[in-house]
Amino acid sequence: MSDLTPKQIWIVGAGPAGIAAAEAALESGATVGVIDENPAPGGQIYRALLGVMKPEIQSRVDALHAKGVLFLNQTTVIDAPAVGELTVKGPNGPERLRYESLILATGARELFLPFPGWTLPNVMGVGGLQALVKSGLDVSGKRIVVSGTGPLLLAVGAYLKQKGAKVVRIAEQAPAQRIREFTQRLVGYPYKLGQGIPLMLSIGATVRTSAWVERANGSHVLESVKINSHQEPIRCDYLACAYGFEPNVELATLLGCELHRGFVEVDETLRTSVPYVWCAGEPTGIGGIDLSEIEGKIAGYCATGNEKAAQRLMPTRARWMRFAAMLEVTYALRDELKTLPNPETILCRCEDVSIEQATEWNGSRAAKLHSRCGMGPCQGRICGAAGRFLYGWEHGTVRAPLVPVPLSDLTERDPELTNHTN
Ligand SMILES: Cc1cc2nc3c(=O)[nH]c(=O)nc-3n(C[C@H](O)[C@H](O)[C@H](O)COP(=O)(O)OP(=O)(O)OC[C@H]3O[C@@H](n4cnc5c(N)ncnc54)[C@H](O)[C@@H]3O)c2cc1C
Numbered sequence: 001m002s003d004l005t006p007k008q009i010w011i012v013g014a015g016p017a018g019i020a021a022a023e024a025a026l027e028s029g030a031t032v033g034v035i036d037e038n039p040a041p042g043g044q045i046y047r048a049l050l051g052v053m054k055p056e057i058q059s060r061v062d063a064l065h066a067k068g069v070l071f072l073n074q075t076t077v078i079d080a081p082a083v084g085e086l087t088v089k090g091p092n093g094p095e096r097l098r099y100e101s102l103i104l105a106t107g108a109r110e111l112f113l114p115f116p117g118w119t120l121p122n123v124m125g126v127g128g129l130q131a132l133v134k135s136g137l138d139v140s141g142k143r144i145v146v147s148g149t150g151p152l153l154l155a156v157g158a159y160l161k162q163k164g165a166k167v168v169r170i171a172e173q174a175p176a177q178r179i180r181e182f183t184q185r186l187v188g189y190p191y192k193l194g195q196g197i198p199l200m201l202s203i204g205a206t207v208r209t210s211a212w213v214e215r216a217n218g219s220h221v222l223e224s225v226k227i228n229s230h231q232e233p234i235r236c237d238y239l240a241c242a243y244g245f246e247p248n249v250e251l252a253t254l255l256g257c258e259l260h261r262g263f264v265e266v267d268e269t270l271r272t273s274v275p276y277v278w279c280a281g282e283p284t285g286i287g288g289i290d291l292s293e294i295e296g297k298i299a300g301y302c303a304t305g306n307e308k309a310a311q312r313l314m315p316t317r318a319r320w321m322r323f324a325a326m327l328e329v330t331y332a333l334r335d336e337l338k339t340l341p342n343p344e345t346i347l348c349r350c351e352d353v354s355i356e357q358a359t360e361w362n363g364s365r366a367a368k369l370h371s372r373c374g375m376g377p378c379q380g381r382i383c384g385a386a387g388r389f390l391y392g393w394e395h396g397t398v399r400a401p402l403v404p405v406p407l408s409d410l411t412e413r414d415p416e417l418t419n420h421t422n
Contacts, residue, residue, distance in 0.1 A: 007031055008033075008100045008101075009025045009099065009303055010097060012036075012077050012102070012105060013034075014036035014041035014073075014105075015042065015043015015044060015281060016046070017107070017281025017295055017299075018043065019034075019043075021296040021299050022069050022296075023300065024296070024300025024306070025301075025303060025304050026068075027306075028306040028309070030101075030303075030304045032064075032068075032069045033069070033072060034070070037074065041053065041073065042057045079401055080255050085099075087400070101277075103277075103278045104251060104257075104264065104272070104277065104279040104280070105279075106250075107283070108247045108282035108286060109245065109246055110125045110243075110245060111242065111385050112241065112382055114341045114386055115215060117215050121220070121221045122238050123239045125240065125241065126241065126242040129144075139165040139238070142166065143165075143166050143168050143237050144238045145171065145213070145234060146240045147211070147225075147227070148244070150331045153207075154196070154199040157203040157206065158203045160240075161202060167203060168235075169208065169211075170203065170206050171229075172207055172208065172211060173211065173334055174209060175210045179209060181330070192323070210228075210229065211229045211230075212228055213239065214228050217233055243333055244286065250379075253395065254399070254400060257274050263283060264279040264284050270298050286327065290320050290323070291320035295317060297310070298314070337389075341355045344356065347359075347373060348372070348382075349383070350375075351371075351373060353367075357373070364393040364396045374396065379404070384396060
């Protein structure tokens with residue numbers, strides 16, 4: 001059992017926001033630890049492959065290590081049992097940690113929306129297929145349809161093409177006019193424009209706007225997709241699909257942080273409604289890596305009382321928040337997507353609950369109690385988000401453990417507080 005270490009900061013999430021927060025907190029003299037469930041730091045965008053980190057993040061992590069920052073990899077926060085305490089589950093089993101200040105940098109996940117056939121093998125998330133290819137899946141010669149919304153479709157489409165796949169269609173649900181306006185406004189963000197132009201040159205010809213997959217066909221595995229703008233089904237081996245991002249707010253909710261429009265509510269110092277808890281990156285709003293980085297820095301400074309250093313960064317944050325607002329307007333989801341599933345379409349993939357079974361009840365809680373919707377391994381992370389878009393379901397309550405754990409972890413639930421000395 002350890003006493004509270006002065007200025008002990010724990011950061012949950014080792015993506016761009018978490019790494020930037022660690023750098024700023026360390027600069028302000030704190031003792032810093034970073035927890036992430038992945039095998040290595042990097043988050044979604046700098047995800048390490050087979051344990052090898054991308055060079056752009058490796059050098060920053062090495063520098064943090066060298067200055068004493070502790071990284072708890074393969075470690076998931078599963079509970080917040082008392083004020084100032086977290087329960088984590090890592091390679092050595094459950095542990096309790098104490099924090100003086102906590103920074104949540106838990107990122108976001110892809111948003112999946114159901115349509116007939118979406119549970120067929122080889123229908124997967126856009127980022128999911130990209131991650132599989134990065135870890136060795138050979139897609140050369142494979143016919144792939146990418147669908148959903150947002151700049152990620154182009155990035156992944158171009159990547160798959162580079163890996164030898166035949167990207168036969170990119171179906172972007174946003175209308176062409178909105179994308180044209182977005183592109184014109186990118187002049188104010190030349191570096192983003194510079195990223196977009198090569199992608200359009202590589203893969204732009206396959207893009208159709210106001211287009212979405214109505215149905216995935218196949219007897220045992222995906223064979224073709226029917227796109228609204230296309231008479232005939234398009235033959236394909238893979239469908240990669242994502243309708244933007246859903247913030248990971250489960251830990252924030254468990255801690256009691258207020259949400260606004262599904263995101264963690266923060267003030268300009270990124271302080272949440274819960275004392276000593278800050279939040280940075282995608283849980284506060286979807287804005288891409290640049291917004292996550294700058295928020296991580298601000299939270300790292302503010303959580304260590306160095307608000308003067310944070311003040312300097314606030315105009316840059318405001319600029320990237322304007323970019324985030326442009327993304328939100330451009331890629332807003334259209335109502336037609338709500339009409340795609342039929343009564344037999346599965347909503348909860350973990351528990352095999354159909355749309356008909358889940359919507360017989362009013363709201364996510366009733367659906368959960370009566371049909372087991374949201375009670376499987378993903379704990380409603382997929383179907384809950386879909387239900388919020390389709391039926392206006394409320395955010396459900398969150399209880400520990402945040403992820404399913406073996407029973408033994410719960411019976412050994414009250415381990416001693418661990419003093420990680422950096
Ligand atoms: C699937 C996917 C693919 C993407 N691909 C691209 C791309 O190709 N190009 C691009 O520009 N942008 C891409 N993005 C967007 C980009 O990744 C984000 O803008 C950026 O990573 C946000 O940084 P962040 O630090 O806020 O969150 P993240 O990078 O998501 O980091 C959050 C971290 O928190 C960890 N975490 C969450 N909860 C817990 C917990 N309870 N316990 C322990 N750890 C936890 C997660 O494992 C994760 O490592 C992608 C996003 C996703 C979801």
